Amino acid sequence: MNRIYETVTECRICKSKNFEIVLDLGNQPPANSLYEKDSEMPPEVPLRLMFCNDCKTVQLGESVEPNYLFSRYVWVTGTSESTKSYSKIFAQKAFSRLSTVIPSVLEIASNDGTFLKPFIEAGCDVLGVDPAVNIAKMASNNGVPTIDKFFSEAVAEEIKQTSGLRDLVFARNVLPHVKEIHSVVSGLKTLLSEDGIGIIEFHDAGLIMKELHYDSIYHEHLFFFSLETMSSLLSKYNLNIFDVSTSSISGGSWVVYFSKKRKDKTTALLTAIENEKKKGINTIAExxxxxxxxxxxxxxxxxxxxxxxxxxxxxxxxxxxxxxxxxxxxxxxxxxxxxxxxxxxxxxxxxxxxxxxxxxxxxxxxxxxxxxxxxxxxxxxxxxxxxxxxxxxxxxxxxxxxxxxxxx
Ligand SMILES: [Zn+2]
The missing domain is CATH 3.40.50.720 (NAD(P)-binding Rossmann-like Domain)
Incomplete structure (x- = not known):
């Protein structure tokens, strides 16, 4: 049987070879590979958490082929009432930071379009991108135009050619799962207008550390970002984080706001960065x-x-x-x-x-x-x-x- 994974030889973010394994969780099958009773058992892959001594990004030591991870089962979970109400809060927070009254909007990994709906209701031109063909189709049928592709620099170029730049681009809980993360961030930059803003939501590494969420380490979850490491990734593309809020739905995520133009950092962001420093969240010792x-x-x-x-x-x-x-x-x-x-x-x-x-x-x-x-x-x-x-x-x-x- 062909091996379904590779062990990394350099940091996925900064290409440094100066990294260390900090926690070995043993050999485990990819977490979502539930199987039928009499079928073959799924293969095991080392599950190891590593720390890059140069850019400080916490990530996995192995990458499993995305085709293996994401083509097996799609768990249709349905959208809960709390998710719907959070989507409205999310949109309000975006509007309050935008200079455009009716922005054009793009979401990547937009799923069934729940988070684009409040923008449609406000009269915005929206576009979703999601790799699951059936889900993208369902969203389009429900009035949320959605392209069924993995978002990348190339897809961003295509969108730019056909429908132009966006005042708002956002990605919720997707960057930590993406092996081709540089292509995705570069694509977000390609589509963002000069006065526009971008939003990224991700599980807070500081909370994982503090509350011991080691169960959030699995092969689909490649990166564990803090504010500092997310900020240094975006700055490679001249994108500047200027504000932060927390996600009310998971209670454990950061929502960061960034732009091409350099803006003053808000007090909320400065305080959160200071707290991270105090707690040593970006240190190998912690x-x-x-x-x-x-x-x-x-x-x-x-x-x-x-x-x-x-x-x-x-x-x-x-x-x-x-x-x-x-x-x-x-x-x-x-x-x-x-x-x-x-x-x-x-x-x-x-x-x-x-x-x-x-x-x-x-x-x-x-x-x-x-x-x-x-x-x-x-x-x-x-x-x-x-x-x-x-x-x-x-x-x-x-x-x-x-x-x-x-x-x-
Ligand atoms: Zn690195």
Whole structure:
């Protein structure tokens, strides 16, 4: 079988060879490679976090072929009410920073077009770009014009030729996943007008470090940016970050605003950069300390499971949970099955840990047989616990993260 990955020999951002591995999470199959019961097991790939001593960007030591990662399954998740309301807030924040009243807008990885809709309602000319053919088509059918391509410098040139520059370009939660990141940033610059602004949203590396979100390290997630490292990437293209806000939906993301023209940095941005410095988020020493805490955490969690051996099931078969289970050596011997509400995952097996995924309704029918649930979807804790309690579950929950595992 052909190898599906390569080990990097230089930093993806600055080309330096002066980098170090700070955390080895072992060999794991790519997190989204759930498989059918009798089919071949997915291949394992080293999962290692590395730190570039020159540009300070935290990234993975291996790249898995994008075709392998992104062509297997598309998990259609549907758009929640909270996402819709956040899309309106996101648009308001953009309008308040733009000099154009009715800007032309471009979003990359625009998915079903939810975040472009508030701009359409304000009368803006919008365009989405998304590589998933079916999703791009669905968005276009719903009134959000969308091109079905991987965004790149070449695609940006094509758009510029056919429909001109944009007053607003934005990319939410996509840059950390893109191997060809230089082509994407260069493409954003190509399409941005002289007076326009760009917006990038990304999971905050500082929060990953502080709250120990090691489960957000998986092969699809190549980069872990801080404000400083994102800023130095954009500055290679003469794009200047001038403001920042936080994302209300994930609670753990930065939203940065940048422009071609140099603008004064806002107090919010200066304060956030200062906080990053104080906490050492761009230092290898703090990432090594994060690694030690992650290892200790994984051993504690495994011990909690060993101590409460009876009738444990888990909730939420996501990419994040795949890393957590593999890194903590929690497998089918510890967890009878994982509940998941996505019908497309029902009946599949988790990669590397071989735990079957069971539909929520099937669990509800025999809810009194189980007394402990490991809450893998811990970032939706309140919502999930309420849901399980109202389904009749009266047992305990093990909450693995953030910080220390706890039993409630
Ligand atoms: Zn570097």
């Amino acid at each position: 990432w090594k300390s994060f690694a030690l805490r992650a290892i200790e955490h994984s051993e504690n969690l495994k011990k909690i499971l060993n101590d409460s051996k009876e009738r444990v099931v888990a909730y939420g078969a996501s990419a994040r949970s795949s890393t957590l289970l593999n890194f903590c050596n929690i497998d089918k011997n510890d967890i009878k099955f994982i509940l998941d509400k996505n019908p497309m995952k029902n009946g599949l097996i988790t990669p590397g840990t071989e735990i079957p995924i069971v539909a929520f309704d099937d669990f509800v029918n025999e809810v009194d047989k189980y007394n402990t649930i490991l809450l893998l979807a811990w970032n939706f804790k309140e919502e999930v616990i309420q849901d399980l309690r109202s389904s009749g579950f009266t047992g305990k929950f093990i909450i693995p993260l953030p910080y220390k595992p706890e039993m409630i």
